[in-house]
Ligand SMILES: O=P(O)(O)OC[C@H]1O[C@H](OP(=O)(O)OP(=O)(O)O)[C@H](O)[C@@H]1O
Ligand SMILES: O=C(O)c1cc(=O)[nH]c(=O)[nH]1
């Protein structure tokens with residue numbers, strides 16, 4: 001596969017132009033709070049934009065990890081970029097999903113057979129928790145998990161997944177524990193955009 005790489009500025013321009021850079025008070029999947037949310041579904045609702053970004057991600061994956069047979073993504077956010085990245089890699093696309101409130105599992109007959117090389121594809125990494133949970137769900141599969149990848153790593157490079165990791169852009173976006181909010185963030189009512197269930201109060 002040959003593809004021109006996308007610069008970090010080009011990746012961010014796609015998010016900006018799609019209206020995917022949101023400001024407010026957001027409850028993240030990890031429970032952390034942030035004044036910034038990357039609404040990836042604003043990207044994934046536009047196939048040409050998704051194609052450009054995932055073609056670049058596929059090229060970065062192939063450069064880092066070599067030939068890939070299977071892309072595995074955490075639902076819901078990872079499903080569309082996982083599929084589109086797999087299309088550019090000539091790979092199969094599968095996903096892990098949760099029963100409500102439960103851990104990720106491989107269902108629907110999805111497998112990573114012996115001899116196959118798999119990569120995890122995430123949309124956004126904040127703490128790496130979802131990607132680590134995806135890895136835990138597929139670790140016992142017979143095939144090899146060679147690495148992980150995402151469009152935007154907003155952890156400042158501090159997100160740990162447990163396998164080698166590549167992203168199109170690394171940003172360091174503030175995120176705070178709920179009991180340590182700066183006053184200007186505490187003044188805004190929080191919203192929770194993602195699909196992970198909030199912990200019981
Ligand atoms: O690195 P982390 O701290 O895990 O945060 C990033 C994760 O949060 C979002 O998923 P979310 O659980 O909100 O659900 P979604 O995929 O349905 O949007 C996003 O899609 C990543 O999977
Ligand atoms: O950490 C998250 O849950 C998260 C952050 C972000 O910017 N976008 C997203 O979809 N999820």
Ligand SMILES: [Mg+2]
Nearest residue numbers: 075076077078
């Ligand atoms: Mg997700």
